[in-house]
Structures are given as structure tokens and as C-alpha cells.
Amino acid sequence: MPGLGALPLAASESNLLAARELMAFTLGFHIVLACLGVALPAIILTANWLGLKRGDEDAMRLARRWSKAMAVTFAVGAVTGTVLSFEFGLLWPEFMARFGDAFGIAFAIEGIFFFTEAIFLAIYIYGWKRLSGWAHWWSGVPMVITGIGGAFSVVAANAWMNQPQGFTLDAAGKVVDTEPFEVLFNPAWSYEVPHMILAAYMVAGFLVASIYAVGMLRGRRDRMHRLGLLIPLTIACIATPIQLFVGDTAAREVADHQPAKFAGFECIQETGPDQTEYLGGICTDDGVEGAIGIPGLDSFLVGFDTDTVVTGLEDIPPDERPPANTLLHLSFDAMVGIGSALLGLGAWLAFVWWRRRDIPQTPWFLRAVAASGVSAIVAMWCGWIVTEVGRQPWIVQGYMRTEEAVTEAEGIWFAFAGVLVLYTGLGIGAVLVLRAMSRRWREEDEGDESETPYAPALGNGDFPVHMTGNSPEGGS
Amino acid sequence: MSKADVAAAILWTGATLYAVFGGADFGGGLWDLIAGDAERGARPRERIQRSLTPVWEANHVWLIFILVVLWTAFPEAFGAIMSTLYVPIALAAVGIVLRGAGFAFRKSVQRLEYRRAMGAAFALSSVLTPFFMGAVVGAIAAGNVPPEGNGDAFSSWLAPLPLLTGALFVATGAYLAAVFLVVDSHRAGDKEMEGYFASRAMGAGLVAGAFAVAGLVALHGEARYAYERLIVEGLPLVIVSALCGFGVLGLLLSRGRRGLRPLAIGAVVTVIWGWGVAQFPYLLPTSLKISEAAAPGPTLDAVLIVFAFAVLLVLPALGLLYWLSQKDLLEE
Ligand code: HDD
Ligand code: HEM
Ligand code: HEM
Numbered sequence: 001m002p003g004l005g006a007l008p009l010a011a012s013e014s015n016l017l018a019a020r021e022l023m024a025f026t027l028g029f030h031i032v033l034a035c036l037g038v039a040l041p042a043i044i045l046t047a048n049w050l051g052l053k054r055g056d057e058d059a060m061r062l063a064r065r066w067s068k069a070m071a072v073t074f075a076v077g078a079v080t081g082t083v084l085s086f087e088f089g090l091l092w093p094e095f096m097a098r099f100g101d102a103f104g105i106a107f108a109i110e111g112i113f114f115f116t117e118a119i120f121l122a123i124y125i126y127g128w129k130r131l132s133g134w135a136h137w138w139s140g141v142p143m144v145i146t147g148i149g150g151a152f153s154v155v156a157a158n159a160w161m162n163q164p165q166g167f168t169l170d171a172a173g174k175v176v177d178t179e180p181f182e183v184l185f186n187p188a189w190s191y192e193v194p195h196m197i198l199a200a201y202m203v204a205g206f207l208v209a210s211i212y213a214v215g216m217l218r219g220r221r222d223r224m225h226r227l228g229l230l231i232p233l234t235i236a237c238i239a240t241p242i243q244l245f246v247g248d249t250a251a252r253e254v255a256d257h258q259p260a261k262f263a264g265f266e267c268i269q270e271t272g273p274d275q276t277e278y279l280g281g282i283c284t285d286d287g288v289e290g291a292i293g294i295p296g297l298d299s300f301l302v303g304f305d306t307d308t309v310v311t312g313l314e315d316i317p318p319d320e321r322p323p324a325n326t327l328l329h330l331s332f333d334a335m336v337g338i339g340s341a342l343l344g345l346g347a348w349l350a351f352v353w354w355r356r357r358d359i360p361q362t363p364w365f366l367r368a369v370a371a372s373g374v375s376a377i378v379a380m381w382c383g384w385i386v387t388e389v390g391r392q393p394w395i396v397q398g399y400m401r402t403e404e405a406v407t408e409a410e411g412i413w414f415a416f417a418g419v420l421v422l423y424t425g426l427g428i429g430a431v432l433v434l435r436a437m438s439r440r441w442r443e444e445d446e447g448d449e450s451e452t453p454y455a456p457a458l459g460n461g462d463f464p465v466h467m468t469g470n471s472p473e474g475g476s
Numbered sequence: 477m478s479k480a481d482v483a484a485a486i487l488w489t490g491a492t493l494y495a496v497f498g499g500a501d502f503g504g505g506l507w508d509l510i511a512g513d514a515e516r517g518a519r520p521r522e523r524i525q526r527s528l529t530p531v532w533e534a535n536h537v538w539l540i541f542i543l544v545v546l547w548t549a550f551p552e553a554f555g556a557i558m559s560t561l562y563v564p565i566a567l568a569a570v571g572i573v574l575r576g577a578g579f580a581f582r583k584s585v586q587r588l589e590y591r592r593a594m595g596a597a598f599a600l601s602s603v604l605t606p607f608f609m610g611a612v613v614g615a616i617a618a619g620n621v622p623p624e625g626n627g628d629a630f631s632s633w634l635a636p637l638p639l640l641t642g643a644l645f646v647a648t649g650a651y652l653a654a655v656f657l658v659v660d661s662h663r664a665g666d667k668e669m670e671g672y673f674a675s676r677a678m679g680a681g682l683v684a685g686a687f688a689v690a691g692l693v694a695l696h697g698e699a700r701y702a703y704e705r706l707i708v709e710g711l712p713l714v715i716v717s718a719l720c721g722f723g724v725l726g727l728l729l730s731r732g733r734r735g736l737r738p739l740a741i742g743a744v745v746t747v748i749w750g751w752g753v754a755q756f757p758y759l760l761p762t763s764l765k766i767s768e769a770a771a772p773g774p775t776l777d778a779v780l781i782v783f784a785f786a787v788l789l790v791l792p793a794l795g796l797l798y799w800l801s802q803k804d805l806l807e808e
Contacts, residue, residue: 082536093558104771107547108778112782119796123797178772180778
């Protein structure tokens with residue numbers, strides 16, 4: 001690369017590790033809340049819509065409560081996102097100084113979406129009492145759009161790091177010209193963005209459903225719990241098959257454009273046709289140990305033909321190979337495995353619903369749903385590990401190495417420790433607050449003083465409070 | 477005006493809006509901090525909470541706006557500022573986390589001890605964050621950020637001008653918040669709180685004025701270039717700022733409520749633009765000019781287009797939010 005490598009590496013090496021860990025940790029934290037910010041609005045509006053359209057008070061109450069919870073997660077998402085913005089500069093000043101004019105464009109757009117989201121979120125959350133029902137519902141709609149738009153712009157920036165384009169460098173490696181459209185609509189956005197948005201819907205949907213599943217396992221099987229499980233679970237289960245399709249496309253694109261990453265997470269050592277697909281196992285220089293191998297499948301998945309030639313790590317220059325192949329491989333397998341399991345969960349629900357218009361009755365179903373929320377989060381984390389660690393040693397694929405980007409500031413490990421403490425507090429605080437909320441709601445339900453929104457009371461929908469029998473459809 | 481200058485003006489517009497809305501927000505936190513024990517402070521705290529709750533999230537997005545415009549339109553300056561002033565910037569970020577979390581959690585928590593702990597985190601960081609942000613601004617104005625970055629991590633901001641600017645930011649926020657709370661209390665018909673915040677607005681105004689004058693002296697000593705431009709090209713702004721400040725004082729003394737808010741905002745806005753005029757045409761005085769720091773043309777175009785969208789989409793939405801909030805249509 002032209003004009004690079006001027007950094008005193010000894011000082012930077014420890015910084016590099018610290019900065020990466022810090023970045024990964026804070027991103028991993030933020031992304032969970034970001035998923036809720038992207039997808040909860042649609043889930044809440046669905047419940048709100050059922051409430052308005054069918055006079056379903058349970059659905060209405062769920063919408064109202066979820067929106068209260070979202071106020072908390074949104075605030076935590078906003079602060080952790082702000083920290084990330086700072087971190088770009090604090091940890092990777094060289095990266096921002098050199099590529100901010102290209103990489104930054106997407107974030108400038110993101111600013112508008114977050115702004116609009118924050119505004120309508122405030123109107124929606126604080127508008128329950130005084131706005132009229134449908135005006136209030138519509139005030140929530142922009143959140144759905146801005147959530148998707150925000151995810152688009154942030155992930156387009158990340159996609160650009162994977163497949164950078166739309167800029168011209170001079171001899172010294174400085175960006176002298178840019179093409180904003182090319183930057184935004186880089187080749188990787190078309191699979192990364194939908195994959196992330198679907199992941200957000202899966203994470204939010206399964207997570208909310210899992211909370212109600214736990215409640216039902218503890219014996220709270222009233223209609224509100226059933227609805228609280230069914231609405232988000234349906235949304236997440238619809239997203240799942242599409243997600244697997246998009247993920248499959250992503251894998252092929254990565255094989256084409258980032259062969260080092262692909263070889264890394266598939267543990268392919270030698271270039272050639274008829275590559276075996278390994279499930280699990282440990283990557284070594286001689287191949288995968290302790291894995292289940294399916295001969296030819298890897299080649300088939302990449303090119304729909306077992307003769308497809310797939311690049312192995314032997315053809316990647318040693319200093320451009322991704323680190324931690326076993327981590328990459330297992331992360332990828334975990335993502336795909338969890339995705340497939342969740343697909344099975346959706347099929348189970350769909351089948352029983354089709355036959356009996358009800359959710360499956362066995363506790364095993366509830367247990368599976370209870371586990372689905374955390375599983376979806378783990379799958380999403382694993383996907384990010386595949387994407388980010390798999391891109392190493394590059395911060396901008398092919399143009400800038402991560403070690404060139406890192407700050408020379410002292411005390412990054414110290415900062416990491418501080419952030420760890422701070423975020424642990426933040427996480428515990430958020431969980432405690434949400435639990436306190438739910439406890440209060442349960443007491444309210446038992447005391448039966450319903451908090452009717454939209455001042456003039458809604459039509460009195462008195463629904464049977466049973467586990468069986470009444471579906472939302474059956475409610476009208 | 478070149479494209480780069482327009483981009484810089486957009487940056488300053490963001491800074492102005494953050495100073496006014498974010499600043500008032502921080503100020504609310506300061507009044508919360510010193511409102512006294514749980515019993516005595518209950519009324520003012522409630523008033524503050526009511527005024528802030530629906531809008532605080534939106535107020536803070538201006539900060540994100542500033543950051544993204546800075547790194548997109550002036551990436552080298554962003555890198556230089558971040559790699560030099562990382563200590564105050566990191567501390568400001570910690571403040572932002574504590575503040576946001578404290579604020580969000582406190583509303584939802586019932587037990588008094590928890591509320592207190594969260595409230596304390598919220599209020600304390602309300603002071604620290606603007607202070608460190610002010611220190612960053614002061615350090616930039618003083619010319620302590622080398623354009624190639626990696627300037628001294630401590631001496632760059634541990635100097636009179638940056639520290640005074642930090643203090644000025646805290647005082648200005650408190651001033652704005654008190655004025656806004658006077659008007660809110662007035663509208664709510666709460667005479668007691670109106671008087672409570674009126675006297676605080678006066679106090680904060682005087683303190684802010686004193687810091688501004690001291691800052692001017694420090695500017696003379698540490699940032700000669702900016703000082704000289706401020707007292708020539710920037711003079712009209714300085715005068716307007718002083719007039720607005722006195723106007724607010726007069727209104728508070730005569731119990732006038734009309735025009736109170738615009739005047740207070742005017743006093744702050746003119747200071748921000750005075751700073752801009754003073755260091756023009758430099759982004760990092762006196763080593764990096766706006767034109768030299770600017771990103772390539774198409775990126776600047778993108779920033780301008782995004783800004784136009786912000787004006788068309790975000791401002792009306794923001795207007796709606798403030799309108800609903802002022803009409804008391806938003807509540808918990
Ligand atoms: C609920 C979460 C979830 C699920 C079930 C899946 N993924 Fe995924 N995956 C993500 C969530 C995710 C993500 C949101 O974490 C990533 C990180 C970056 C991105 O664009 O999406 C990702 C990245 C990612 C990448 C790397 C893209 C890159 O480096 O640019 C590949 C190849 C796949 N996925 C493939 C799959 C396949 C083949 C799946 C199932 C059959 C699958 N994903 C299910
Ligand atoms: C779209 C948003 C994202 C952007 C723009 C982004 C950007 C970055 C940057 C700048 C780095 C540091 C340089 C590097 O190591 O390559 C990084 C590293 C990393 N990020 Fe991301 N990231 C994003 C999303 C995520 C998420 C959500 C995770 C969550 C788990 C994640 C996990 C990581 C990890 C594990 C590293 C360290 C990689 C390593 O050093 O081996 N990233 N990312
Ligand atoms: C895939 C990755 C990401 C997605 C989908 C995402 C999405 C979101 C969403 C929807 C919000 C709104 C707040 C909320 O709902 O909780 C948010 C907040 C925020 N995010 Fe992220 N984010 C991602 C990664 C990042 C990264 C890498 C940055 C780094 C700059 C970032 C910066 C921010 C900022 C500054 C906010 C606060 C905005 C506000 O106050 O509303 N995000 N993010």
C-alpha cells in the first residue's frame with residue numbers, strides 16, 4: 001500500500017489488541033439494543049393495531065407496556081451508540097482521518113434517521129394519554145421506517161469496509177475524490193443490510209416472545225401472555241426463512257469477493273474443487289479435526305456444482321490471512337445452526353397453528369421459545385464475528401490494515417476496564433429497571449385497575465382469559 | 477462562500493443547536509444536582525423532569541450530528557482532535573453514558589435509594605459532560621491541536637482558556653435551563669417555581685457573564701489570533717450577546733416573560749458564532765484552514781444534501797415534538 005506503515009508498531013501492538021477488544025465489546029452491547037430499536041416499533045404497532053382495530057384491550061395493554069420498555073432500551077441504545085461514534089475517533093483516528101470522507105457519508109445519513117426516530121419515539125411513548133388512537137398509531141409509523149433506514153446506513157458503512165469502492169487515492173494514499181452513491185451502494189450492502197434488518201426482527205421478536213414463554217412456564221397462562229408470545233413470535237418466524245435465504249446468498253458473495261474470509265470460516269486449506277463442508281471441529285493447518293464432513297457440499301453451496309473451485313488459505317499471502325480460524329468456523333456454524341433450529345421452531349408453530357389455530361400445548365414448545373431469544377442474539381453476535389474478525393487484518397479490505405488505523409493514545413486497556421465496569425452497570429441497571437416494570441404491571445393486573453389509554457375509554461372487549469380456545473382471530 | 481465554508485457553517489449550526497438544546501438539558505441536570513435534599517428538592521426536580529423528559533433524547537442527537545459532519549466533511553481535523561484531546565473527550569463520553577442511563581432509569585425505578593443513586597449519576601454527569609466539551613472547544617480555539625494529530629494529551633487542555641471555556645459551558649447551560657424553566661413554570665401557573673428559577677437564572681447569567689469576560693482575557697493571552705478577530709470582525713456579535721444578556725436580566729427583574737427565551741437563546745447563539753468568526757478561516761487555528769481540511773467535493777455535496785433533508789424532515793418533526801410538548805399533549 002502506498003505511503004503507509006509509518007507507525008511505531010511496538011507501542012501500537014498492545015493498543016491494537018485493546019482497541020479491538022473494546023470496539024468489539026461496545027459494538028456487541030450496542031447491537032442488541034439497536035436490534036430492539038429497529039424492530040420493536042413494528043412489533044408494538046402490530047399489537048397497537050390489533051388493539052385499535054378489534055378493540056382488543058389485551059393487545060392494547062401489551063403495546064403500551066412494550067413501548068414503556070422500549071423507552072428504556074432506546075435510551076441505553078442511544079448512549080451506547082453515542083459512545084461508538086466517539087470510539088471511531090478515539091480508537092481509530094488514522095482510519096477516520098484517511099477514510100472519514102468516504103466511510104462517513106453513510107453515517108451522515110444515519111444521523112437523519114436516528115434523529116427522526118428519536119423524535120417520533122418521544123411522541124409515541126409520551127402520546128398514549130392525550131393523543132387520539134389512530135393519530136397516536138400513525139405517530140409510531142415513522143419509527144418503523146427510520147429504524148430500517150438507520151440500519152441501512154450504518155450497515156452500508158460496514159459493508160463498505162468489506163468491499164470498499166467509490167473513492168480515488170492519490171500517491172500518498174489520501175482520498176482525493178469520492179462518489180457517494182458508489183460508497184453507499186457498494187457490492188456488500190445488498191446482502192449485509194437485509195441480513196442485519198432481518199436479524200433485528202428475529203432478535204427482537206424471539207426475545208420478547210421468550211419473556212412471555214418464561215412467564216407461561218411459570219404458570220401465567222392468561223390471554224395477555226399468549227398474545228404477548230404470539231405476536232412477536234409470528235413476526236420473528238416469518239423473518240427466519242427469509243434470513244436463511246439471505247445468509248446463503250451472503251456466503252456465496254463472500255466466497256466471491258472475500259475469499260480469505262470464506263476460506264477462514266470454512267477452514268479450507270487447499271484451493272480446489274470438491275471441497276468438503278465441515279460442521280464443527282477445530283481448524284488446523286492440515287485441515288479440520290473432529291468435524292463432521294460432507295464431501296463436496298462446500299463447493300456445491302458456492303457454485304451449485306461440486307466441481308466449483310474454492311480458494312484455500314494456501315493461496316492467500318500469510319500476512320493477509322484472517323486470524324483465529326477456529327473461532328470463525330465455530331461462529332459461522334453456530335449462526336447457521338441456530339438459524340436452522342429457529343426455522344424448525346417456526347415450522348412447529350406454523351404446523352400446529354394450521355391444524356388447531358393455537359400455539360403448541362407442550363411445555364417443550366414454551367421451553368424452546370424461552371431459549372430462542374438468547375439464541376437469536378448469539379447467532380447475531382456470531383455473524384458479526386464472522387464478518388469483522390474474518391475481515392482482519394484489514395480495517396478497509398485491501399486498503400488499510402487495522403494496525404495502521406489504531407490510536408497511539410496511552411491507556412486503552414485502562415479505558416477498556418473502565419468501559420467494562422460502566423457497561424456492566426448499565427446492563428444490570430437496564431435489566432433491573434425492566435424487571436421492576438414488569439413486576440409493577442403484574443401487580444396492576446392482579447389489582448385490575450386497567451390503565452385505559454386515549455382518554456375516552458375503548459369499547460369493552462371482554463375476552464375469555466384462557467390458555468386455549470381464543471386466538472386473536474377469534475376475538476372479534 | 478466555498479462549499480467547505482458551507483460545510484463549516486453547517487457544523488456550527490449543529491454546534492449552536494446542541495449548545496442551546498443540549499446545553500439547557502445539561503443545565504437542568506445542574507439545577508437538579510443542587511436542588512437540596514429529597515424533600516426540599518422535590519418540587520424543582522419534578523418541574524425539571526417534566527420539562528426535560530419528552531425532549532431530552534432528541535436534544536442529544538445534535539451531538540451525533542456534529543460528530544458525523546465533522547468526521548465526514550473534515551476527517552483530518554476529526555482525527556487530529558480525537559488523537560489529541562482524547563482525555564476530555566473520553567470523560568465527556570462517560571458523562572453521556574451516566575447521564576442518559578441515570579435519566580432513563582430514574583423515571584422507571586420506584587425505590588428511593590435507587591432513585592437517589594440514579595439521580596446523582598444523572599446530575600453529576602450533567603456538569604462534567606459540558607465542562608469537558610467546553611474544554612475541548614477551548615483547546616481547539618487556543619490552537620492546541622496540531623493538524624497531524626497526537627498532540628500532548630494533557631497540556632493541550634489543562635490551560636486557562638480551555639478550563640474557562642468548560643466552566644462557561646456549564647454556566648451557560650444552567651442559565652438557559654433556568655430561563656426555560658421560568659417560562660415553563662409560568663405557563664403551568666406555578667408561581668413558586670417561577671420565582672425559584674428566576675433568581676437562579678439571574679445568578680447563572682451573572683456567573684456566565686463573568687466567565688465570558690475572564691475567557692476573553694484568556695483568549696487575549698492564549699489565542700491571539702482569535703482574540704484579534706473577535707474584537708474586530710466579531711464585535712457586532714459580542715455586542716448583541718451582551719445586549720441580549722442584559723435584556724434577559726432586565727426582564728427577569730421586571731417580571732416580564734415575553735421574549736425571555738429568545739433573548740437568552742440569542743445571548744448564547746451569538747457567543748457560538750462569535751467563536752466561529754474569531755477563528756475563521758481556520759478549523760484548527762492557526763494551522764489548518766477550513767479549505768485545507770475539507771473532504772473532496774462530492775462528499776461535501778452529500779453533506780449539504782443530507783443537511784437539506786435534515787432541514788426538511790427533522791426540523792418540522794422536531795417542531796411538532798416541541799409543540800406537542802408545550803401543549804402538554806405528551807406526558808407519561
Ligand atoms: C439472527 C441472526 C442470524 C441468523 C439466524 C443468520 N445470520 Fe448470518 N449474520 C448475521 C445474523 C444472522 C449478522 C447480522 O450478525 C451478520 C453480521 C454482518 C451482517 O451483515 O449480518 C451475519 C453475517 C453473515 C455472513 C458474513 C457476511 C459478511 O462477512 O459480509 C455470512 C456468510 C452469513 N451471515 C451467512 C449466514 C447463513 C448461511 C445463515 C443461515 C443459514 C445465517 N447467516 C443465519
Ligand atoms: C455496522 C456496524 C459496524 C461497524 C461500522 C464496525 C466497525 C468496526 C471497526 C472500525 C472495527 C475496528 C477495526 C477492526 O478490527 O477491523 C471493528 C472491529 C470489530 N467489530 Fe465491528 N463494526 C460494526 C458492527 C459490529 C458488531 C455489531 C459487532 C458485534 C459483535 C462487531 C464486532 C467486531 C469485532 C469482534 C471486532 C474486532 C475484530 C478483530 O480485531 O479481530 N462489529 N468493527
Ligand atoms: C449494525 C449495526 C447497527 C445498527 C443496526 C444500529 C442501529 C441503531 C438504532 C436503531 C439506534 C436508535 C437507538 C435505539 O433504537 O436504541 C441506534 C443508536 C445509535 N447508534 Fe447504532 N446501530 C448500529 C451500529 C452502530 C455503530 C457502529 C455506530 C457507530 C457510530 C452507531 C451509532 C449510533 C448512535 C450514535 C446512536 C444514537 C442515536 C440516537 O441518539 O438516537 N450504531 N443505532
